[in-house]
Structure formats: structure tokens, C-alpha cells
Amino acid sequence: SISMDGQPLDQLKQAVASFLLERPKGETINILTFNNTVTYTGSPSTAASRVTGMYASGSTPMARCLDRISPEKNSKTSGKKGNDVAILFSDGDPDYPNKTETAANNLKRSMKLITIGCGSSVNQNFLRSIASSSSDYHHANNPGQILGAFQQIARSLAQNPVVVGV
Numbered sequence: 001s002i003s004m005d006g007q008p009l010d011q012l013k014q015a016v017a018s019f020l021l022e023r024p025k026g027e028t029i030n031i032l033t034f035n036n037t038v039t040y041t042g043s044p045s046t047a048a049s050r051v052t053g054m055y056a057s058g059s060t061p062m063a064r065c066l067d068r069i070s071p072e073k074n075s076k077t078s079g080k081k082g083n084d085v086a087i088l089f090s091d092g093d094p095d096y097p098n099k100t101e102t103a104a105n106n107l108k109r110s111m112k113l114i115t116i117g118c119g120s121s122v123n124q125n126f127l128r129s130i131a132s133s134s135s136d137y138h139h140a141n142n143p144g145q146i147l148g149a150f151q152q153i154a155r156s157l158a159q160n161p162v163v164v165g166v
Contacts, residue, residue, distance in 0.1 A: 002056050002057055002058060002059075003056070003060075003091055003092055003121070004056045004091055005055075005056035006056075007143055008091060008118065008119070008143040008146075009054065009055070009056050010143075011143035011144060011146045011147070012054075012089065012118075012143070012146055013051050013052055013054060014146075014147065015146040015147040015149070015150045016048070016051045016089075016150065017048040017049075017051050017052070018048075018147060018150065018151075019150040019151070019153070019154055020044045020045070020047050020048040020051070021044065021045060021048050022154055023044035023154075024044070025043065025044065025045070027043075027044055028041065028042065028043075029041070029042065029043065029044050029047035030069070031047055031050060031051065032065050032068050032069060033054055033065070034058065034059075034060055034061050034062065034064070034065050035055075035056075035057045035058045059095050060090060060092050060093065060094055060095055061094070061095050061096075062088065062090065062094035062095070062096075062100040062103070063094060063095070063096050063099035063100040063102070063103040064103075065088070066086070066088065066100065066103035066104055066106075066107050066113075067103045067106075069086050069107060069111075084110065084111035084112070085111060085112045085113075085114060085157060086107060086111055086112070086113050086114070087114045087115075087116065087153065088113065088114070088115045088116070088127075088130075089115075089116045089117075089118070089146075090115070090116075090117060090118070090122060090127065091117070091118045091119045091121060091122050092121050092122055092123070093121075093122075093123045093126065094123075094126070097126060100126075100130065101129070101130060104130035105130075108132055112132045112136065113130065113131055113132045113136065114131060114132070114136045114137075114138070114153055115127040115128070115130060115131040115136065115137050115138070116137075116138045116139070116140065116146070116149045116150070116153075117137070117138075117139050117140070118139070118140040118141075118142070118143065118145075118146055118149075119140075119141070119142065119143075120141075122139070124137070124139060138152060138153060
């Protein structure tokens with residue numbers, strides 16, 4: 001969303017690229033952004049380079065992004081519970097909380113949902129509530145802590161395909 005413009009988005013790009021470059025080479029990465037500036041499926045290294053194309057615009061349509069990740073709507077995700085992981089990053093509130101909650105619940109039937117909130121404007125309780133578990137919510141108090149949140153997630157992941165929704 002437009003609220004990420006400038007340093008926050010630059011920090012996010014660096015953190016996501018670092019996270020992706022440390023993923024196993026054989027993993028399949030799907031990247032979807034709220035504003036459709038980046039849509040990619042493929043190797044972690046190429047995904048990392050595509051992240052640089054993200055730019056801030058618009059609002060925070062989390063539900064639309066989560067719906068696009070859903071295996072029922074995306075043949076590129078396996079749909080096997082326990083194999084796929086979706087990571088949703090936000091610095092604010094969703095445009096439509098009820099639709100986002102429904103989309104998250106649908107997604108969690110087939111994959112783990114990890115959420116990351118950044119800053120003081122993020123609705124931490126909402127992001128925690130839509131994550132697969134309370135331990136699947138991570139918070140960065142400021143853009144400088146985004147990399148730490150992704151590093152913590154990287155250490156906890158032992159499964160394959162990762163979907164990153166930003």
C-alpha cells in the first residue's frame with residue numbers, strides 16, 4: 001500500500017530478498033503483492049530479483065491477495081496442508097476485515113499462514129487472529145526490524161513451497 005512508500009518499502013525489499021536467497025534452491029516461491037506490481041512463481045533467486053520491482057500504491061486489499069494464493073484459485077500452490085506456507089506482510093489494516101478473515105480461514109485449510117506486522121499503525125490483534133497460530137504472528141516495531149522478522153521465520157520453516165504476499 002502507499003503507506004509503505006520510501007524507507008519502509010526499501011527495508012521490506014531487502015528483507016524479503018535476503019529471506020528468499022537463503023531458501024533451498026529447489027523450493028517454489030510465489031510472490032503476490034496487494035497492488036499487483038509483482039506476481040511471480042519460480043526459484044528463490046529469481047524471486048529475490050523480482051522483489052526489487054515492488055512499488056507502493058493504493059490501499060491494503062489483503063482479502064484479494066489471500067484469495068489469489070488459495071489453492072482453489074491458484075494451480076501453482078499444492079494445496080497439501082503442511083507443505084505450503086503463505087507469509088503476509090502489512091503495516092496497517094485490511095480494506096475489508098470480514099472478507100480478509102474469511103479469505104484467511106479458507107487459505108488455512110490448505111496451508112500455514114504466517115503474518116508480519118510493522119510499525120505502530122498495524123492492527124496486531126487482527127494479524128495475530130488470522131495467522132495459523134499466535135506464534136505465527138511476528139512484529140517489527142520499525143522498518144529496521146523487518147529483516148529480523150523474516151530471519152526468525154526462515155529459522156522456523158522446514159517445509160517447501162513458500163508463498164509471500166506483500
